[in-house]
Amino acid sequence: MMRALRTPVGAVGATLLGLVLLVAVLAPLILGDRATAVDTDDLLAGPSAEHWFGTDNLGRDLFLRTVVATRLSITLALAATGIAVLAGLLLGSLPWLLGPRLGRPVTALVNILVAFPGLLLVLCLATVFGVGARGAVLAIGFAGAPTFARLCQTLIAGVGSRDYVAAARIAGVGRVRILLRHVLPNIGEPLIVNATIAAGGALLAFAGLSFLGLGVQAPAYDWGRLMQDGLAGIYVHPLAALAPGIAVVIAGLAFNLTGEAIAGALGVTPAVGPRAWSVPVRTAAPEMPAPAEETVLDVRDLAVSFPGPSAPATPVRGVSFSLRAGESVGIVGESGSGKSLTALAIAQLVEEPGHVAGGVTFCGTHLQDGGDHDDLLGTSMAVVFQDPMTSLNPAMRVGPQLAEVSRFHQGLGRREALARAVDRLRAVRLRDPERAAHAYPFELSGGMRQRAMIGMGLMGTPRLIIADEPTTALDVTVQKQVLALLATVRREHGTAILLISHDVSVIGEVCDRVLVMYAGRIVEEVAAADLRDGARHPYTRALVAAVPSMTTPLDEPLATIPGQPVDPAAVPPGCAYAARCPLATDQCLTEEPVLVDGVACWRAGEPLPSELEKEARV
Incomplete structure (x- = not known):
């Protein structure tokens, strides 16, 4: 994280994001009453030293309203992003939990929804959930879920192929617990990165719905609502509509720059692709x-x-x-x-x-x-x-990983299972088993990790x-x-x-x-x-x-074996080793030898040319 903040993009993004969040927290507390104050003597006034962006049709200060609207705009965008992540995580995990037959329809549904234009999906869902802030949050959240679902499918499939997941399956740990303990903790970083970037898009989408009258309704107001209110006089009083639009751009840029910087530092690629878990x-x-x-x-x-x-x-x-x-x-x-x-x-x-x-x-x-x-x-x-590094879950301490076996198959409690894990680490000759049990895999050497696997x-x-x-x-x-x-x-x-x-x-x-x-x-x-x-x-x-x-x-x-191993998709007739064997005959090229007396070869035991040359030199 600190490495991301040291980059120019990360520093700018984090600074902007910090300022936006600070304004979202403090502005309604300090300026909330002033932003709603009506002044009938100063209606639709232009920018001035007293009112930097002018006033609206009730004489309310547009600058103060834009600043105060930061909290509602950010809160609603984050709520929509949270729904998108949670719903996407659920959809993305179902193929793993349900297996191939029931999981394939889920994957197909996700792929169809991803291919559907996002804006049309948001508008469609907005009519289903109804007009208002709550309906807009649900519409934007569920419209963003397919993208996160496909991302989760890809990430879960990648982590699910790791050795430590296979080890957990060998230990008899159920799929739900493997998902919660071994898979999800290891896909947290890319999810957080993509959620940060998606928050900027959700902010823009929410402003768009409010601008169209489908989002926040009066007397509440967010940036989209302020843009709609200022649209009527945009040619006479352009700042009334442009100021909240500029706020949307700045906040969205803050989320996107921060997410991109973290992604670059962690090596995370925001792009996703479909991939289903199978059994x-x-x-x-x-x-x-x-x-x-x-x-x-x-x-x-x-x-x-x-x-x-x-x-x-x-x-x-x-x-x-x-x-x-x-x-x-x-x-x-x-x-x-x-x-x-x-x-x-x-x-x-x-x-x-x-x-x-x-x-x-x-x-x-x-x-x-x-x-x-x-x-x-x-x-x-x-x-x-x-590889002992991929054999252990990097997000869990060594002791609890070993203890899972005893907890599931021997009925031991957490404390008893951990004590047995320490005893087993002692049995494989680890010098300090108590410390090793409380260490993460990266804190152990390769030999210690391999001993822990045993x-x-x-x-x-x-x-x-x-x-x-x-x-x-x-x-x-x-x-x-x-x-x-x-x-x-x-x-x-x-x-x-x-x-x-x-x-x-x-x-x-x-x-x-x-x-x-x-x-x-x-x-x-x-x-x-x-x-x-x-x-x-x-x-x-x-x-x-x-x-x-x-x-x-x-x-x-040094002695080498000439040629290349056989392609499993194109195994030749006869003996598969015939093309590389110095003793091969026509029979070797046409008839496959069977295993007889412990060897599958038509010319078993005959000396190789290299062996004859060696004997001749001796």
């Missing part, structure tokens, strides 16, 4: 055999697709695997191979228009049966996202922790500490770990098994101990070779 669309789970009793997670033929311009894109294609209690399984692959989307589908976080097919069984419950599994997911599954998962009794690249944003030292913490949680609580990373060396250190994904499929499953020397798929061996070690020759270029 996942999933197919029914196929018939699946009952997993073993010790199995925590069982995934069968998982597929995720999205509509495309010509054909659907399928970033995840037929993924199947399982995790036992206390087991740690890693998923590796290049960016775009489907690792994170697989994790989101397991956690039930794929949004429409995404389409999830296949079956996911967690703790013996089929998650694709369409039922409500918030209690199970909120207490038994934890998700640790890649602590959030431990608020319940997690059977599974899905860690989606939890160390990518951290330095090497903190990375080692977080991985050690995950290993400790696994050892002490028997928690299964699904660790997603593009770093083969990290996966090899902390996991029992490794799943290698390429083009949305698992192309190899290998024991972590055999990852470096026992991998058989050419892609897995290329990933391992691309990681430098202490024995990598300094005078040779």
Whole structure:
């Protein structure tokens, strides 16, 4: 805010706005009686030293009336703006609360109203609500609601895709509470900025309605009413109509300049666009055999697709695997191979228009049966996202965020839940858990935030922790500490770990098994101990070779994988890796290999040309 006031636009706007508000408060108290005083001996007088703007047809001082009218004009404009913001916030939130089927008609209605000319909408509503100040406030307020509704839809959709909202959903927090606690506090700044700018427009609209006789009625008066009264003698006595018009311009300019300055300082763009919140669309789970009793997670033929311009894109294609209690399984692959989307589908976080097919069984419950599994997911599954800064709500302190899990799923009171949050922060080895619980996320380091996210998962009794690249944003030292913490949680609580990373060396250190994904499929499953020397798929061996070690020759270029990953919307026939594989044959280009004995490759285990060259040099 102070940065905005330091700019020339901000300084001028804030000064003007401060003066306008000061006049609105003090003028009726000091000058109210003088402004209504009738002087029949001085009717329709011109400007003079005694009456700066002259007098009206009852001899009342026009300058004093213009100044005193500031309060009513500003009050009515702010009231209309408040109605527009509240109504727009309600309309903009409904798609989030109602879901896609009931939310789409609301979005369509908002888009239609936004396309309708604003002035005509105001006049139409003014005839509905009736003539007078109250009707004009309602007309202008509800006419401005569609613009704020579309803004709120866009902002809510943006914030709703953040990791901390996904974490709250995983914790089983309801949509209404997520909206109130996690979404609305984080869209406050752009709403305030746009409301400030809209207040200037509301001021002008209200003056227009009063000028047309649809707004303030006598004996009350605002700037629009004064302009209407002075219109009859504008050619003889122009200041009678121009003076309140100038006041409208100055006040509107004050609101607009202040709003634009704040928007520039905060990086907020006043323009808005339509966007609706949506929820996942999933197919029914196929018939699946009952997993073993010790199995925590069982995934069968998982597929995720999205509509495309010509054909659907399928970033995840037929993924199947399982995790036992206390087991740690890693998923590796290049960016775009489907690792994170697989994790989101397991956690039930794929949004429409995404389409999830296949079956996911967690703790013996089929998650694709369409039922409500918030209690199970909120207490038994934890998700640790890649960026610890976006994983926590920046508008809430860390402790209350963790405490939400215990308050909703364990029935604890506010004080007891916060005490457990402090205990969980202590359990993840935070040095000063009490201070961390009362801190905002930006007050913690990256490693501390990531530990807090793990602590959030431990608020319940997690059977599974899905860690989606939890160390990518951290330095090497903190990375080692977080991985050690995950290993400790696994050892002490028997928690299964699904660790997603593009770093083969990290996966090899902390996991029992490794799943290698390429083009949305698992192309190899290998024991972590055999990852470096026992991998058989050419892609897995290329990933391992691309990681430098202490024995990598300094005078040779680093190993890379030629070509580009496959476009999910245009997966070629045969093996998806064939175009980049030095061992590819005609069979690889036409027939897609299936996963047999832990590898999907027609030439599994055959030496690569680079390996033969290395052996020849030795």
